[in-house]
Amino acid sequence: MKYLVKSLILLVGLSLFNKANAQIELAQDMAKWKFSVEYGKACEATIVAEVNIASHWHINALVLPKGTFGIATEFRLAKSPNYQVVGAVKEPTPIQKHDDIADEDLTYHEGKIILKQKIKILSAKDFTLNGAYLFQPCDADHCLPPYDSKFTVKVKGCADAAQIEETQEGDDMAQTPAVAPTDNVKKDDESGSTVKQTADNKAPVAGKEKTKKSLWGVFFAAFFSGFIALIMPCVFPMIPMTVSFFTKRSKTRALGVRNAFIYGGSIILIHVLLAGVVIVTRLSSLLNELSTNVYFNLFFFGMLIVFGLSFLGAFEIQLPSKWVNKADEKADKGGVVGIFFMALVLSLASFSCTGPILGDLLVSISTSGGDLALLIGMFAFGLALALPFMLFAIFPSWLNSMPNSGGWLNVVKVFLGFLEIAFAFKFLGAADTTMQWHLLHREVFVAIWVGIFAMLSLYLLGKVRLPHDSPVEKLSVGRSMMATASIAFTMYLIPGLWGAPLNLVNAYLPPDFYAEVPGGISGGGGNTISVSQSGSGEQIEIVEGMHKGPQGLMAFKDYDKALAYAKKVNKPLFIDFTGWGCVNCRKMENSVWGQPGVIEHLRDDVVIVSLYVDERTELPKNEQKTIKVNGQDFSVTTIGNKWTAKQIEEYQTASQPYYVLQTPDGKDIPVGGATYQDHGSAPVFQKWLEKGLKAHKK
Secondary structure: OHHHHHHHHHHHHHHHHHHHHOOOOOHHHOEEEEEEEEEOOOOEEEEEEEEEEOOOOEEEOOOOOOOOOOOOOEEEEEOOOOEEEEEEEEEOOOEEEEEOOOOEEEEEEOOEEEEEEEEEEOOOOOEEEEEEEEEOEEOOOOEOOOEEEEEEEEEOOOOOOOOOOOOOOOOOEOOOHHHOOHHHOEEOOOOOOOEEEOOOOOOOOOOHHHHHHHHHHHHHHHHHHHHHHHOOOOOOOHHHHHHHHHHHHOOOHHHHHHHHHHHHHHHHHHHHHHHHHHHHOOHHHHHHHHOOOHHHHHHHHHHHHHHHHHHHOOOOOOOOHHHHHHHHHHHOOOHHHHHHHHHHHHHHHOHHHHHHHHHHHHHHHHOOOHHHHHHHHHHHHHHHHHHHHHHHHHOHHHHHHOOOOOHHHHHHHHHHHHHHHHHHHHHHHHHHHHHOOOOOOHHHHHHHHHHHHHHHHHHHOOOOOOOOOOOOOOOOHHHHHHHHHHHHHHHHHHHHHHOOOOHHHHHHOOOOOOOOOOOOHHHOOOOEEEOOOOOOOOEEEOOOOEEEOHHHOEEEOOHHHHHHHHHHHOOOEEEEEEOOOOHHHHHHHHHOOOOOOOHHHHHHOOEEEEEEOOOOOEOOHHHOEEEEEOOEEEEEOEHHHHHHHHHHHHHOOOOOOEEEEEOOOOOEOOOOOEEOOOOOOHHHHHHHHHHHHHHHHO
8 A cells, every 4th residue: 555655646646747738628618509490380490599507607688778888699600592581589587686896787698598580581592690609708707708609400491482593601690789789689488389490409508418418527626635634744644643543542443433534524514614715705716817817926936845845855834833723622621522623733733735736626616616626626625634534533444554654755855845846836837927027038038947847847857855855875766756757847847957858747838939949949049041842942031020929920919010021022911819828828829839731831831920919118108098888987008908908899808829810911811709618629720810811812
């Protein structure tokens, strides 16, 4: 069992290291749309959208009160000679509520809703109807970026309809009264005797399965965090001591088991109560709002550095001794209250070991999972700590098989300390790229990681000793395997100093163009680049405003300069709404932009302009202003504000990445926008690009 525990340490540590990216909320998972057709009389039909909204989430109504910053739900049909849109979209009566904190009126739907759009069939032949929908899911704490997608349904022709030549429908959506004034949106209270055509009559509640999966992910991630805390030097030796205390103190074995269960339950209760305090004080909402804030990233960087140094043995983080002493006095009283305070003493006294792990858990779940996830996570953390005390009380003979406390526990603590320090630089990198300080270029970041994991390798091999270490006479199997993994990872990182992609850890690193030598040494640093796909060697001079962007592609950061250059070279403009701290943007740039069939178009056929919505550079005073966005005042003081307003005003979306193609005179090419959710693979993105380029040539 001793070697089993040691072998699990590396896996659990890596699980903790990656858990910050584990909870990803996608808008399409929060509201599932299913479409069908209901047929009436006289060539009339109704396109039905059944929307199943995940528990604890809601979507906005089709018409929102004036001054609301939210994005209205849309349900629209494409223009076609095969049918004619009749009237407005019907929606159920929405829930109306005034938000005192935001001081705005909310109008939204929860649970399952039905939207209906009536049409007049003009074709005698069967045809395919194209449509689109858009929605923005929100819960009590935050809203996700809006989700825009298309759908198709098969519609039966009407024999009484006028015979018309069937043509292929375009992509332009008809301006149906889906977002008409309030008096045009009707309450969906008509039952009617209709025949419903649908492929699935038993659709599950939307988002329910995904929500369950997500909460289970939170549970297991938190449970593993509790397991790591359990094997810390401050906690692990307490297991046999505490269990022996209960068994010897109790008159019967049954009483000892009961006391151990009360002790374990108290540990769980203490952690759940801590989660409750975070929720009641609304700290979870605050953490969620600050999760992309530069100052929050700097704070979290400093916190992880302090925790990491504590794990390495530089100092111990301890709570005030008065707290521990008072809890210890209560523990002497005996009974259930005494056992509860014994559990509190354990929690307080072991804070120097469990505090960094617990703090990391609180922040990561609060910024990604909401209140329910926080409660489940803290319950799982407490359960992992409590289980050994309860199990060993039931089966006391197992105590003999426990590995002895010793130097290996300190090795685990130091191992986690190195990981904490390495992970801290991810937050410093996010702040640095957002503020454009250029302190932590990609090469510098990789060099720091190489140094950290090289030191970890030397430590695991016994070549470096820290304050609380004993001399290493020989390496155990578990320690040897951990050292091997650390050496291999260090060697993997080294080529990144010269521009290697490092795909395994790209999500943690600054973008490849945020470097001293953008694109790496092989990418060159001159003032000309080859743009000839045929290999003819054609060269162009880099003009003012260009910089080397993702995949070594030349790009602008100013829309007006990019548009002027697009006119000069007569190429379409590729607008990239992005962000320095946008993880999905980096994924698209790393896994899609560089693929064959995509990079050639981006390099040779378009002019790229990347508009960073989180760019903090302040605009000149004469350009700063306050504008109306969706009826609400929006201050434009930074370059990022300027591009955010442009995206929301022109494209009614605030999610990144978002890609648009324009003609050299600044008009949108009618192929719609491309998103990470709908165009996240190279073949789909390539098809969208080629469709836009083809439309531009017509």
